[in-house]
Amino acid sequence: MEFLTNDKLLIVGAGGMIGSNMVQSALMLGLTPNICLYDIYEPGVHGVYDEMQQCAFPGANITYTVDPEEAFTNAKFIISSGGAPRKEGMTREDLLKGNCKIAAEFGENIKKYCPDVNHVVVIFNPADVTALTALIHSGLKPNQLTSLAALDSTRLQQALAHEFGVQQDKVTGAHTYGGHGEQMAVFASQVKIDGKPLSEMGLSAERWEEIKHKTVQGGSNIIKLRGRSSFQSPAYNAVKMIEAAMGGEPFTLPAGCYVNDDKLGFKNVMMAMPTTIDKTGVHYSEPTGTPEELAELQKSYEHLCKMRQEIIDLDIVPSIEAWKNDNANL
Numbered sequence: 216m217e218f219l220t221n222d223k224l225l226i227v228g229a230g231g232m233i234g235s236n237m238v239q240s241a242l243m244l245g246l247t248p249n250i251c252l253y254d255i256y257e258p259g260v261h262g263v264y265d266e267m268q269q270c271a272f273p274g275a276n277i278t279y280t281v282d283p284e285e286a287f288t289n290a291k292f293i294i295s296s297g298g299a300p301r302k303e304g305m306t307r308e309d310l311l312k313g314n315c316k317i318a319a320e321f322g323e324n325i326k327k328y329c330p331d332v333n334h335v336v337v338i339f340n341p342a343d344v345t346a347l348t349a350l351i352h353s354g355l356k357p358n359q360l361t362s363l364a365a366l367d368s369t370r371l372q373q374a375l376a377h378e379f380g381v382q383q384d385k386v387t388g389a390h391t392y393g394g395h396g397e398q399m400a401v402f403a404s405q406v407k408i409d410g411k412p413l414s415e416m417g418l419s420a421e422r423w424e425e426i427k428h429k430t431v432q433g434g435s436n437i438i439k440l441r442g443r444s445s446f447q448s449p450a451y452n453a454v455k456m457i458e459a460a461m462g463g464e465p466f467t468l469p470a471g472c473y474v475n476d477d478k479l480g481f482k483n484v485m486m487a488m489p490t491t492i493d494k495t496g497v498h499y500s501e502p503t504g505t506p507e508e509l510a511e512l513q514k515s516y517e518h519l520c521k522m523r524q525e526i527i528d529l530d531i532v533p534s535i536e537a538w539k540n541d542n543a544n545l
């Protein structure tokens with residue numbers, strides 16, 4: 216089996232549902248044989264390790280540990296789903312306090328044990344805010360850390376493909392930006408169905424609102440159907456993001472990235488943007504949309520600013536001025 220690299224990939228939260236699926240996806244996609252599984256729950260991560268050994272995957276060199284020093288040392292790529300998931304009836308924001316505390320420790324571990332890491336993907340929710348917390352505590356440059364935001368766009372693609380009876384890959388430009396939560400901004404103006412603009416497809420305004428609602432509720436719908444939050448789609452997409460950061464196939468769906476942009480008016484937040492991820496990290500571009508879509512994005516940004524204030528008030532991150540003093544790149 217040929218691998219893209221031999222660099223160490225660390226999977227944090229590897230004993231959980233997303234973590235265990237990521238190990239498998241990373242090996243099946245041929246990213247690296249050198250994978251370290253880390254979790255705070257020994258039986259869980261031990262069990263995943265045993266199962267991966269029992270796959271007898273050619274060339275794999277998997278280790279597992281509950282010791283952060285052993286886990287983070289020499290890691291070149293990291294994906295973390297190490298945090299609590301929500302249950303039915305909860306919002307992602309309900310996880311903010313507990314998971315952002317975990318994110319602060321996660322960032323500190325990076326700073327202490329692997330400051331030379333190339334790229335980090337944060338999955339655990341609320342992903343925009345846990346990722347911001349991790350970025351601030353890690354001391355990394357903004358283009359080295361991304362959060363998983365792609366599922367909202369793949370859900371929009373899915374709903375539109377179903378509506379028009381086409382293969383999902385015939386739906387292009389179906390993207391959501393801003394926060395990965397109920398306040399996400401769902402963009403229609405760039406969508407094409409089999410090459411034809413959505414505006415020419417005869418979709419009623421009422422039907423579009425239903426598709427939007429379905430997209431926003433996509434995560435809750437999986438919880439209703441499966442009794443737990445999504446794990447296959449986040450695992451696959453996060454591994455694809457890391458593959459792109461390793462220099463493999465480009466990742467073109469929106470990703471969460473640090474934005475501090477006077478021109479756009481979005482300051483000191485992590486949010487989903489039009490992005491590209493490559494060996495040099497994550498790079499965003501300006502979203503294209505109608506004035507209504509951009510106003511929705513502004514609302515989503517304002518919601519993210521409120522959550523940012525909560526983690527400042529909880530002393531999980533310092534004030535914006537203080538974190539900028541610590542890391543001039545932010």
Ligand SMILES: NC(=O)c1ccc[n+]([C@@H]2O[C@H](COP(=O)([O-])OP(=O)(O)OC[C@H]3O[C@@H](n4cnc5c(N)ncnc54)[C@H](O)[C@@H]3O)[C@@H](O)[C@H]2O)c1
Nearest residue numbers: 228230231232233254255256297298299300339340342449
């Ligand atoms: N961004 C997204 O699109 C997206 C999609 C799905 C799920 N999620 C989020 O991903 C997270 C994980 O979901 P899951 O289904 O894998 O949950 P899970 O409970 O199956 O797994 C989480 C794992 O993290 C471990 N863990 C907890 N605290 C840790 C710490 N401090 N260090 C290391 N490991 C730790 C747990 O022991 C557990 O094994 C949740 O927060 C969920 O909401 C995000």
Ligand SMILES: O=C(O)C[C@H](O)C(=O)O
Nearest residue numbers: 301340366434435444445
């Ligand atoms: O919905 C959740 O809590 C998990 C995840 O954020 C998702 O969108 O599937």
